[in-house]
Amino acid sequence: MELYCQSHFCNCCLSSTKMQNVNVRSDYFSNTASASGSNTKMNNHQICGSVHITENVMSSDEQSQTYNKSVHKRVKLSKVLNADDIFFSSHNSNRTPTYGLNRLKDSFYDVPCEDLAKGLLGKILVRRLSDGTVLKGHIVETECYLGGDDKASHSYKGRITERSKPMYMKPGTTYVYITYGMYHCFNISSQGSGAAVLLRALEPLEGLEFMHLERGKRKKSTSSKPKELKAHELCSGPAKLCMSFNITKSLCNEQDLTAWDGLWVEEDESNQKSLDPCHIVTSHRIGIDSVGREWASKPLRFYLLGNSSVSRRDRAREKELWETIKHSSSTKDSFFPQDPAYE
DNA sequence: ACACAGATTGCCT
């Protein structure tokens, strides 16, 4: 029998669920069924924790051999990763950043995954390269990956691997991974063990020349002249924004957005009118059909209504939202989406 | 704007 730990953390401190009298660990393998659920109260802070107890159900000799092999491999790896240890060890700096002094602070990130995904919309992602180049873009599309029961998440069932480790780090930590062998995707960890927000699209604001150059590097040279990308095509996808912003695993993974000088998020000070929550389109996530209909269809993707930099627009949901807005008077002072750029 | 095929390699089983 093995125990998998999926601790959740309270809002206001670094406390996490303590597993009493049980040697709990999370590790590489989770090819098992699970049972869950215990809530605990500690130090006057409400803490929601769950222990997944997993058992191997193999019976034949062949299956036993497979199991023994997996155990052997695990022992050989001698790498026992623990969600609590990862979380605590990611709080190692009190360092004050030199750049981006008006960046968003810890409290902005330390919220449930869906709140962070929506909260990031309209904010500005800033990248500062080692040569001083500064790139900026409005965040216009995000997706939630919840961990736990979320089959599409790299941290499904509390699975911890060397790759998914940053998902367990403190809210505001970057998780950059390589997909399809050649592209990068950029996530930000949120509150909740293993939960993170994928940034899917940006509307470029500053450094467009650099972005054009970065995107051009990937293009194959064909006989016909390569056509210039439009501004709204530079960052209209999770891997595209990583290319344009030079976000790679080797450069940007496991970084603290509240402290690192290379990357941060800030409020859009030029936008005096606040983003109206009514103008956030909620739709299903992209590229996860293989996990099954239940989780592929969950409304965990959020984007700014009518924005042309969004990677995949859900016209049906947009139409519904427009109808709602038309019949509401509360949105008349809002910035979005009356601006012609958003039509 | 949309649909489809092919690319390419790290990660997980």
Add this chain to the structure above:
DNA sequence: GGCAATCTGTGTC
């Protein structure tokens, strides 16, 4: 060994 939180180029409407 097989898959993948995607992109590009080409073709069609």
